[in-house]
Amino acid sequence: MAASTVPSKPQTETSNESRRGPLFVSLRVKLLVVFILLYAVIFGGVYYWFYEFATDAVMDRLQEDLETLMEGVSGQIDGDEFALMVEQAGEPTEDGYYPDVNEDGTYPDEVSRIYWEQAAFLNQMKHIDPRARFYTYVRGSEPNEVIWIGSSSALDDPPSGATFMNSDVYGPADAAILYEGLEDKKFLLDIYDDPNFPGGWISGYIPIRDSNDQVVGALGVDFVASYVREVQDNVKDGLYVAAGITALLITVMVFLMAELLSRPVTALTKAADRIGEGDYDQDLSHLTPGRFSDEIGKLAEVFEIMVGKVATREQKLKQQVVELQIMIDESKRQEQVEEIVDTDFFRDLQSKARAMREGMQKREVGTQASEQSASGGDSETGSDTE
Incomplete structure (x- = not known):
């Protein structure tokens, strides 16, 4: 015998979630969300374009100044x-720089004179344009090796910068950039930070040529780019303030516009609720188009026409319901009469009533005949008396 299964109880109650209507979101909120999203996209695009435009403009100006x-x-x-x-370089001093001038103002050798005259020239250029730091270098004999020659900071107190004939081995990528400067102009325009010097920097490299136009070394220039960051920060600060003010104005405008748009819609909604309760006497004249028409006015006009038609139709329907009710009552009475007539009791009662009527008719005929006989006898008696 197969095991019987107990049928599940039919669900007669819906969950609260299914009974709950759709989430109401007001027109104000919808407009505000739409405008904020549009504003965010537009402002984001404008901000990005202006930020990049200002940065590119400043970088182009810096690159032009650096190249010049x-x-x-x-x-x-x-x-x-x-x-x-470079060819006749001797040993540098302990501090890494070439021997200085003698006490009588002369140089120990020709290399010392050339070194310090070029260092003085680079230092002079640094004072003319304080944004720049200058240094010279040549390619080393080892892979990725760079040998430093002179520096514009060698005359600072204390001296700093590249030391004479000091070599460094760089990674392939960094060494390639410096080597490119030995062949042609090369720019490093990605702003970087130097832990020894504050502010962002960019760099440029250009060959040094002899009288035969042969490359004998390269000049490197580190150029202060903190101005770029200042411009970027100013753009950010200015646009943030403008964005905040604009967002506030847009929010106020959206709420005012939403109020203007939602007011007639709210009035139509309230009128529809009252009409749904059977109150068709609604004044929508203040919503219907006047001198200037719009979609809301057209909607109110159509709604007013619809209300009139619905009221008329309901009146007709009520009249038809009354008439139908009368017909239904009459039909019910006829059915009830037919039910009574068709019963044995009613037939018996009908037979008895018919017999009673016939008996009454016979009695009436007999009474009339007696009366006629009596009146005839009286008339004969009178005749005999005469």
């Missing part, structure tokens, strides 16, 4: 003397 400075300074460096200094 590189070309001017490298053109003033005597390439023949630079090559002689």
Whole structure:
């Protein structure tokens, strides 16, 4: 015998969630969300474009200044003397710089004279344009090796910058950038930070040529780019303030516009609720189009016409219901009469009533005949008396 299964109880109650209507979101909120999203997209695009435009404009100006400075300074460096200094370089002092002048103001050797004259020239250029730091270098014999020659900071107190004939081995990518500067102009325009010097920097490299137009070394220039960051920060600050003010104005405008748009819709909604309760006497004249028409006015006009038609139709329907009710009552009475007539009791009662009527008719005929006989006898008696 198969096991019987107990049928599940039919669900007669819906959950609260299914009974709950759709989430109401007002027109104000919808408009505000739409406008904020549009504003965010538009402002984001404008901000990005303006930020990039301002950055590119400043970077182009810095690159132009850097290129002009590189070309001017490298053109003033005597390439023949630079090559002689590198070729005949002696041992630097303990501080890493070449021996200074003698007490009588003369130089120990020709290399010392060339080194300090070029260092003084680079230092002078640094004072003319404080945004720049200058240094010179050549390619080393080892892979990715760079040998530093002179620096514009060698005359600072204390001296700093690249030391004479000091070599460094860089990674392939960094060494490639410096080596490219030995062949042609090369720019490093990605702003970087130097832990020894505050502010962001960009760099440029350009060959140093001798009288035969042969490359004998390269000039490197580190150029202060903190102005770029200042411009970027100013753009950010200005746009943030503008964005806040604009967002506030847009919010106020959206709420005012939403109020203007939702007011007639709210009035129509309330009128529809009252009409749903059977009150068709609603004045929508203040919503219908006047001199200037719009979609809301057209909607109110159509709604007013619809209300009139619905009221008329309901009146007709009520009249038809009354008439139908009368017909239904009459039909019910006829059915009830037919039910009574068709019963045995009613037939028996009908037979008895018919017999009673016939008996009454017979009695009436007999009474009339007696009366006629009596009146006839009286008339004969009178005749005999005469």
